[in-house]
Amino acid sequence: MNKKVVILGGSGIGMIASSIIDKTEGVDLLGFFNDVVPVGHEIGKYKKIKVLGNTDDVYKYLEDENTYIFVAYIGMTREKDIFEKLEKLNFPKEKFISLFDPTCVIPHGYCSIGDGVLFSPLSHLSPDTTIGDNCILLPNSFVGHDSTLDRFVSVANNAAVGANVHVGRGVHIGSNSTIREKLKIGEFSLIGQGSVVLEDVPPNSIVVGNPARVLRTK
Numbered sequence: 001m002n003k004k005v006v007i008l009g010g011s012g013i014g015m016i017a018s019s020i021i022d023k024t025e026g027v028d029l030l031g032f033f034n035d036v037v038p039v040g041h042e043i044g045k046y047k048k049i050k051v052l053g054n055t056d057d058v059y060k061y062l063e064d065e066n067t068y069i070f071v072a073y074i075g076m077t078r079e080k081d082i083f084e085k086l087e088k089l090n091f092p093k094e095k096f097i098s099l100f101d102p103t104c105v106i107p108h109g110y111c112s113i114g115d116g117v118l119f120s121p122l123s124h125l126s127p128d129t130t131i132g133d134n135c136i137l138l139p140n141s142f143v144g145h146d147s148t149l150d151r152f153v154s155v156a157n158n159a160a161v162g163a164n165v166h167v168g169r170g171v172h173i174g175s176n177s178t179i180r181e182k183l184k185i186g187e188f189s190l191i192g193q194g195s196v197v198l199e200d201v202p203p204n205s206i207v208v209g210n211p212a213r214v215l216r217t218k
Contacts, residue, residue, distance in 0.1 A: 003027045005097055006052065006061050009072030010034045010043045013136060016120055017070050018049055020099045027097070030067070033058050055089065068097035071116055071134055074154045077206070077218065079170035079188040083152050086134065096133065104137075114151070123155075126163070141173075144181065156193075168203065177212075188218065 005021055007014045010032055021029045031052040032043050042048040052061075061067050069091055073082050096116030100106070104119035107127045114133035123137035126145035134152045137143070141155040144163035149155070153167050156175035161167065165179055168187030177195040179185065186203030196210040204218045 001066055003097065004030050004064070004067045005070055006030050006033055006058060006067065007070050007072050008033050008055060008058060010037060010051075012072070013074055013118070014072035015044055015047075015049075016138070017072050017099055017118055018044075018047070020101050020118070020120070023102060024099065030061070058089075058091075062091070062095050068095050069116075070097050070099060070118070072118075073134075073152075074136060074172060077190060079152075079172060079190065080204070080218075083170040083188070086152065093133070120157075132169070138175075150187070159191075190218075 003026060005027060007017055014032055018029055021027050031050045033053050033055055034051050035054045037043060037051045039051055039053055041051050058069060071086060093115055098115060098117045100119045101121045103121045105124040110127035111125050112130045114131055116134045117131055118136045120137060120139045122140045124142045128146045129143050130148040132149055132151040135149050136154040138157045140158045142160045144161055146163055147161055147165040149167045150169040152169055153171050155173045158176045159173045160178045162179055162181035164182045167185045170188040171185050173191045174193035176193060177191050179197045183200050185201045188203060189201050189205045191197060192208035195208050195212040197212045201207050206215045208215050
């Protein structure tokens, strides 16, 4: 029997997840759960996917042993709030499904990958990387060897994380940004688009520029 998936979220990451599910054998999408778009409405410009309910409705679907959930959240400037919301939902860990585009590059057997992750087209891991639960790697993103992404980290398109980097939970790494090797990126920080990070980043920071500097603390 095929696995059935519900997506918590909507346009953007939710549609990327949906497109990967379409390419994954043995997995079917049931629909979206969204707290803003009304039940019965559709999400998507070209392929239309129905909203089946809001966040609280997810639990009854998960009672089916063949139904799993993907959380299509990216924090951006509200990383901590959304992380805490995810924690409070307390979905069973075994109910998170991971989604891997066929073109992603993962050296199997050489990495540790958590539950509920998303690997978009052409995302790339080096050996000896550790990827926490609910992380999202968008197209052409790269994580270097011996680096760790804690839970709920998102790496946007064309972003590169160097070797031996520790990225704290809830961090968003913006598109086309680069993080030098052997750095620590503090939890719930935001790395701005196109930034070049050459020094450690304190927690709850927004950093921008080349070289990157702390714009403000959240």
